[in-house]
Amino acid sequence: MQIQENISLKKYNTFGIDVKARYFIELKNEEQIEEIFSSEVNSEKRFILGGGSNVLFTKNYEGLILKNSISGINKLTEDSNEVIIEAGAGVIWQDLVNYCVKNKYWGIENLSLIPGTVGAAPIQNIGAYGQELKNIFLNLNGFDLLEKVKRNYNNEDCQFGYRDSIFKNSLKGFFLITSVQLKLSKRANPILSYQPVMDEIDKRNINNSTIAQISDMICDIRKSKLPDPNEIGNAGSFFKNPEISENTFEHLKKEFKDINSYKTESGVVKISAGWLIEKCGWKGKRKGDVASFEKQALILVNYGNATGKEVLDFAEEVKKTVKEKFGILLIEEINII
Numbered sequence: 001m002q003i004q005e006n007i008s009l010k011k012y013n014t015f016g017i018d019v020k021a022r023y024f025i026e027l028k029n030e031e032q033i034e035e036i037f038s039s040e041v042n043s044e045k046r047f048i049l050g051g052g053s054n055v056l057f058t059k060n061y062e063g064l065i066l067k068n069s070i071s072g073i074n075k076l077t078e079d080s081n082e083v084i085i086e087a088g089a090g091v092i093w094q095d096l097v098n099y100c101v102k103n104k105y106w107g108i109e110n111l112s113l114i115p116g117t118v119g120a121a122p123i124q125n126i127g128a129y130g131q132e133l134k135n136i137f138l139n140l141n142g143f144d145l146l147e148k149v150k151r152n153y154n155n156e157d158c159q160f161g162y163r164d165s166i167f168k169n170s171l172k173g174f175f176l177i178t179s180v181q182l183k184l185s186k187r188a189n190p191i192l193s194y195q196p197v198m199d200e201i202d203k204r205n206i207n208n209s210t211i212a213q214i215s216d217m218i219c220d221i222r223k224s225k226l227p228d229p230n231e232i233g234n235a236g237s238f239f240k241n242p243e244i245s246e247n248t249f250e251h252l253k254k255e256f257k258d259i260n261s262y263k264t265e266s267g268v269v270k271i272s273a274g275w276l277i278e279k280c281g282w283k284g285k286r287k288g289d290v291a292s293f294e295k296q297a298l299i300l301v302n303y304g305n306a307t308g309k310e311v312l313d314f315a316e317e318v319k320k321t322v323k324e325k326f327g328i329l330l331i332e333e334i335n336i337i
């Protein structure tokens with residue numbers, strides 16, 4: 001096990017923030033976890049890192065960064081209807097998507113091209129284009145780093161919510177996911193509820209969409225709208241879409257007739273955070289190297305050498321103006337370190 005010291009994290013976070021980690025270990029298998037427990041660099045101050053696509057580092061990290069690179073994709077069981085796949089936490093999410101699309105295992109295709117690793121997917125219950133991880137998630141394995149024991153969590157245990165799970169709450173920071181199991185369908189089961197996907201199907205004149213066609217369409221839609229972190233530093237949506245009561249919504253709608261929203265199954269109304277930010281005049285606005293992305297206001301970008309603190313200050317200003325104009329407090333989706 002190699003322990004690196006004082007290394008730059010710039011290439012390990014998609015925002016491209018140049019901070020240093022005091023200690024850095026790349027975890028390649030479970031056996032190394034026992035080694036870490038008995039290592040002198042193991043401390044209370046540690047952070048588990050996947051692809052770094054949902055984090056904002058605001059200062060040097062004076063502890064241990066554990067970069068999860070546990071690999072492997074395996075088919076565990078299957079019958080004529082379903083298949084159970086297990087993937088190591090360090091597998092690149094898109095590699096797992098490609099594997100499932102190639103084998104026609106339905107359920108994951110709408111989550112195509114989400115950056116990051118398999119192990120991070122349950123943390124915020126990743127979701128896009130009408131699908132969420134929780135709908136295909138079976139269970140996961142990992143280590144409780146405080147009690148130093150292995151544990152398994154099933155779907156219910158994970159307490160999944162909108163960009164939320166137990167790992168962002170009571171287990172925050174000390175549960176290391178090592179593998180994730182998904183239950184996928186072998187029968188065609190397209191999820192076409194999302195309007196841009198329907199529009200794309202019409203445009204391409206497709207009748208019965210194959211899993212590969214859906215995955216391709218989602219990739220194309222994403223590429224046309226979202227900044228590629230290899231070109232412009234970003235961590236996707238900076239804030240969650242706020243959920244408000246119907247009463248508050250009716251009140252707001254009187255003043256803002258074109259408010260972009262939809263009612264959820266639980267009865268609350270979800271408002272587009274991107275719309276709120278855009279209405280406050282932030283879309284495309286730049287301060288130094290930080291900006292709100294010109295095609296999607298909800299994404300904050302680093303055009304080069306922004307510091308984490310500068311991104312955070314920008315985000316605070318955005319939050320302040322949204323609160324002043326709409327009375328809504330935006331909550332960060334990304335993890336601020």
Ligand SMILES: Cc1cc2nc3c(=O)[nH]c(=O)nc-3n(C[C@H](O)[C@H](O)[C@H](O)COP(=O)(O)OP(=O)(O)OC[C@H]3O[C@@H](n4cnc5c(N)ncnc54)[C@H](O)[C@@H]3O)c2cc1C
Nearest residue numbers: 050051052053054115116117119120126127128177235236
């Ligand atoms: C351009 C772009 C588009 C995006 N689009 C979407 C989208 O459509 N939907 C969506 O949901 N998200 C989206 N994201 C956010 C991000 O891709 C996801 O949240 C992804 O799951 C993060 O994976 P990661 O490996 O990069 O995690 P990191 O950023 O490395 O970590 C995120 C959190 O997970 C924890 N973590 C990581 N690995 C483990 C592990 N093995 N065990 C325990 N904890 C762990 C970290 O400690 C941290 O708290 C987007 C990001 C970008 C840059």
